Amino acid sequence: MLLKFVTSEDHQAALRGRKGLAGTKLGMDKDLTLAQQAHKLELWPLFKEAKATGKCAFWCATKLFINGIQICPSSSM
Structure with missing residues (x-):
């Protein structure tokens, strides 16, 4: 919905x-575009791993930050 x-x-x-x-x-x-969804989906395993190891990981729209550093996917938008 x-x-x-x-x-x-x-x-x-x-x-x-x-x-x-x-x-x-x-x-x-x-609500993300298909490109944004693909971008976030590619970074999701890194987000889960960072959270599991106690690192500070958060999303700002489709940007992933781990310990204050922006993480870019291999196929950058």
């Missing part, structure tokens, strides 16, 4: 609240 928010404040509040979905079968992410 896709949702369209009226204001950017509503959008940001919803994204901040998605942590409350942990442990459920529900999730929330931004």
